[in-house]
Amino acid sequence: MTFDVFILVPSPHPTGPVKGAIALANALVAVCNVSLVYLKEGPGADAEVDTRIAVISLAKTGRTWIRKFLAYRALLKASGGRSRTYSISMCLSADMVNSRCRDLAVICASVRGNLPENYRHEYGVQGLVLSVVHMWLLRSFDHVVAMTQAMADQLQRLAFLKPKVIGNFIDEMALEPYRGVHSSNGGPRLVFVGSLTSRKQPLVLLSAFAKVREFYPKATLDILGEGPLRPEVEAFIVAENLSDHVRLRGQVENPYPVLASADLFVLPSKSEGVSRAAMEALFLGVPCVLRDVDGNGELLGVGGPSATFRSDDELPVVICRLLDDRQDLVGRRGPLLPATFRQQTSARRYLDLMENAK
Numbered sequence: 001m002t003f004d005v006f007i008l009v010p011s012p013h014p015t016g017p018v019k020g021a022i023a024l025a026n027a028l029v030a031v032c033n034v035s036l037v038y039l040k041e042g043p044g045a046d047a048e049v050d051t052r053i054a055v056i057s058l059a060k061t062g063r064t065w066i067r068k069f070l071a072y073r074a075l076l077k078a079s080g081g082r083s084r085t086y087s088i089s090m091c092l093s094a095d096m097v098n099s100r101c102r103d104l105a106v107i108c109a110s111v112r113g114n115l116p117e118n119y120r121h122e123y124g125v126q127g128l129v130l131s132v133v134h135m136w137l138l139r140s141f142d143h144v145v146a147m148t149q150a151m152a153d154q155l156q157r158l159a160f161l162k163p164k165v166i167g168n169f170i171d172e173m174a175l176e177p178y179r180g181v182h183s184s185n186g187g188p189r190l191v192f193v194g195s196l197t198s199r200k201q202p203l204v205l206l207s208a209f210a211k212v213r214e215f216y217p218k219a220t221l222d223i224l225g226e227g228p229l230r231p232e233v234e235a236f237i238v239a240e241n242l243s244d245h246v247r248l249r250g251q252v253e254n255p256y257p258v259l260a261s262a263d264l265f266v267l268p269s270k271s272e273g274v275s276r277a278a279m280e281a282l283f284l285g286v287p288c289v290l291r292d293v294d295g296n297g298e299l300l301g302v303g304g305p306s307a308t309f310r311s312d313d314e315l316p317v318v319i320c321r322l323l324d325d326r327q328d329l330v331g332r333r334g335p336l337l338p339a340t341f342r343q344q345t346s347a348r349r350y351l352d353l354m355e356n357a358k
Helices: 016-028 065-078 092-098 116-122 124-140 148-161 171-179 200-213 230-239 257-260 275-281 296-300 313-326 343-357
Strands: 006-009 033-038 055-059 084-089 108-111 141-147 191-194 220-224 246-250 262-266 288-293 307-309
Touching: 006 016, 006 065, 006 092, 016 033, 016 084, 016 275, 016 343, 033 065, 033 084, 065 092, 084 092, 092 108, 092 124, 108 343, 116 313, 124 148, 141 148, 141 171, 141 191, 141 343, 148 296, 171 257, 171 275, 191 200, 191 257, 191 275, 200 220, 200 230, 200 262, 220 257, 230 246, 257 275, 262 275, 262 313, 275 288, 275 296, 288 296, 288 313, 296 307
Parallel strands: 006 033, 006 084, 033 055, 084 108, 108 141, 191 220, 191 262, 220 246, 262 288, 288 307
Antiparallel strands: none
């Protein structure tokens, strides 16, 4: 029997969870009916949605949360109820709505990161309380999915849950046109894709890049993203005479040509669920340097051309070590993304979860 899948997210913003929801919807629509549901309006997710997917905005039902909640329940009820309906939510507001729909659908929460750390960076000390509330809420779901084993272990330790591990993934078909043979022309090129926030640590990267240039004076760095630290980032670039070597590109609608042409993707975040930008880089064949937190080690795998680092002082050393092997990387543009984070693998695991729930 064909079943209906509803994927509920806060709004169509160009964020990792929303792009993840779209990638999941695109992967599932070939075998089941899929609806992508937004609680609020937004500027758009910068990701292509398969035309077979029903896109629904609950913002049109009214401004109050109770109206949106009742409208979502009506959608689930109209699809046939729990016997043939599956509802997946991502992020706190969507999880709050979905958690009260267990009588109408098999409900699943997809946890997108290190909740205590992410909330603390976003909201300060109060964020730790919010993370406890969110983890307590997850106990009401039929299924909780974590993107890495490290994330699952944390949820089991802090919330006494037993999450299923299903790797985060990207929409691979959309990226395929950008994957090609890499040229060795010019100096080494580094790229950062992410928000300019204290959690993403762009100033740590700039400090490391200044040291890397002592050994690679022709090296360049592209920074793609916006955020509250932009004035500090700009001031650092000027103070360290990096204006000719660092390109501060802001929010880029299509970052893939820049990402695909890089020698290294570097992201020194203090906390990551599974970086979508890092997965995109790996799929495009670009080695990554990531801080050794959360599930980054699982994403990079063992024995490949990527590496993790632990301390800020170690970052320039790791970057230089990988750049020393740069000539070995020229022309290598096969996907570096581990099998557990490939689109078809993860989509199949979601399907197994749904089929076994019936």
